[in-house]
Amino acid sequence: MTFIQGPFYKKYVADMELKGDESVLEFGPGSGKMSRYLAESLPDGRLTIVDLSKAWLGLIRKKLMKYPNVDLKQGKIMDLPIADGSYDVVVASFVIHDVDEDERQRVVDTLAGKLKSGGRMFVRDPEVSGRNGHGITGADLRSVMRNSGLNELSFKRLKPFYMGPMNEGVYIKE
Numbered sequence: 001m002t003f004i005q006g007p008f009y010k011k012y013v014a015d016m017e018l019k020g021d022e023s024v025l026e027f028g029p030g031s032g033k034m035s036r037y038l039a040e041s042l043p044d045g046r047l048t049i050v051d052l053s054k055a056w057l058g059l060i061r062k063k064l065m066k067y068p069n070v071d072l073k074q075g076k077i078m079d080l081p082i083a084d085g086s087y088d089v090v091v092a093s094f095v096i097h098d099v100d101e102d103e104r105q106r107v108v109d110t111l112a113g114k115l116k117s118g119g120r121m122f123v124r125d126p127e128v129s130g131r132n133g134h135g136i137t138g139a140d141l142r143s144v145m146r147n148s149g150l151n152e153l154s155f156k157r158l159k160p161f162y163m164g165p166m167n168e169g170v171y172i173k174e
């Protein structure tokens, strides 16, 4: 699967059209399949990676040792000392659906708060009707994003041949 996933994550990052000097917050990286592409796209920028899992962050620390522009933080985004309004980009890939429903809006509100004015947030999640019923409906994802005060730039449903249906949205803080 890795030979497919590499290009899949690489393209997602390439489509963000980063200039290279941005500050980017990656929320919920898991094993860090996308983290390397973000780190190498930011030669003059910085990447902050936040996850609940100490184990995943340990793995990423090893993978990204050679990138001095990467900072790892473990814990709940609401509790971490990360200044509001300090990121150009927030990325949450396949994670919003994993956040407990009773915390989801607060988490997304907090992530939106970390963006600078004009900053963008990239989200994508499996559609709940996917293979095993795990995920979030497109309507619920759009709703939680809009309720955070961000404006939708694009939203699309995708069906890659190697995975179930998913939704992808880009939002801006105006």
Ligand SMILES: C[S@@+](CC[C@H](N)C(=O)[O-])C[C@H]1O[C@@H](n2cnc3c(N)ncnc32)[C@H](O)[C@@H]1O
Pocket (backbone or CB within 6 Å): 027, 028, 029, 030, 031, 032, 033, 034, 050, 051, 052, 053, 056, 075, 076, 077, 092, 093, 094, 095, 098, 099, 100, 107
């Ligand atoms: C399915 S993985 C996503 C992996 C990766 N972003 C990707 O695109 O392949 C979900 C990740 O979100 C993290 N996570 C889930 N809930 C979280 C929360 N409330 N705060 C921070 N991280 C969370 C999990 O620990 C896990 O690393």
